[in-house]
Amino acid sequence: MRDNRGVPLYREEGVVLRTHKLGEADRIVTLLTRGRGLLRAVAKGVRRTSSKFGARLEPFMVADLQCFEGRTLDTITQAETLGAYGPSISADYDRYRAGSAIVETAERLAEGEVSRELYALLVGALRTLAAGRIPADLVRDGYLLRAMSLAGWTPGFGACVRCGAPGPHTAVAVQLGGSVCDSCRPPGSPRLDAGSVALLSALLAGDWEGALGASERERGQAAGIAAAYAQWHLERGLRSFSGPRA
Template identity: 85%
Template sequence: MPLYREQGVVLRTHKLGEADRIVTFLTRGRGLLRAVAKGVRRTSSKFGARLEPFMVADLQCFEGRTLDTVTQAETLGAYGPAISADYERYRAGSAMVETAERLAEGDPTPALYTLLVGALRTLAAAKIPAELVRDGYLLRAMSHAGWTPGFGDCVRCGAAGPHTAVAVQLGGVVCADCRPPGSPRLDAGAITLLQALLAGDWDTALAASERERGQAAGITAAYTQWHLERGLRSFSTPRL
């Protein structure tokens, strides 16, 4: 069918010509979708604001030979303005959508779409610190992709935890016998925080100290980038 409907999260946009944009979506049923949105950069555009990063939209598209064309967009989740208005939320959201784009290459993954929409909704609500929302999303997204980290028993030999040394290249915590040289040791509370983020236990996550959050964030970033096999631009964005 030349015309079809789909639900999608706007991951990023690129300018095309004087008035158009190429929009990259993570969709529920088609996975990654890159489509042209014509005229959206004009002030008279009826749906340009609905196709900004972090927005969730119900789309009507027309199939093309190389790129499809967005012919209609109705807002399902207006998360873009709230996320973009705060620098920390923007940085967190950028890391989330960049990771989603990397993980979505291949077959459609409805669970990844649902996870991203929920995380953006939580991020926009601003009731939970942005770095916790980001790290919780990243850990669960990696788990959906088949790389579930282990923060209980030793991921190498199975020795019962708790353990505080983490080897991202092995997939999680390791015992003293299995610990590779140079593997960092975390506070016990940071391991508890990583477990809470993976489980979506926000009450436990919110009780963590700043030091524990910092340690968990470092492990989450390293774990994500190790399995993606390349760095995330969003993590290297300088603080304003």
């Protein structure tokens, strides 16, 4: 499809990951899209108070977009809201911190590839986070583990990931991919409460009913493993984990 100037137009569905200012009134929007993967595009005039769709292009929003192709950056010409998750997430500190970790991870994983499964997982995580019925840290940690799994790094929290000895085991070696028996446990690997290992398994499976019964201690231990596992495989730290956690 082309506009009246012959410029190629296309429609796409995307999640706004982050934005930054461009000039006095424009903004560069980084999105994870359903069909094109990672996309950076210019939204002209969205910082003006008269803009009709500026609020639709804020972080955590899901939008149906019309864009035209440019030489360096594409330009967004229309945006219709499909999932208005931004206001609810941004209004709550815990949800905002969790959401920031989720979209940062999504951006890292999306570099260089298109995955509709990762896109669907991201939209589902933001929808759940915005609803507020599941604690923000559980939504974040479940997303991290499941996103790593979709990217090809599925952690194991049952049998020993090194020798296959039947579990469950309470020692976890992030660098080996999950739970390990005492014989395979590398020096310094953390030992968790049994409930924390069960929580990690529930989060990986998307079992919210099982996850909601975890104690604060178990949630804290699981959060540490989920963050360490994601950052190990991304091979660099996540900015969203540099301060206090949700």
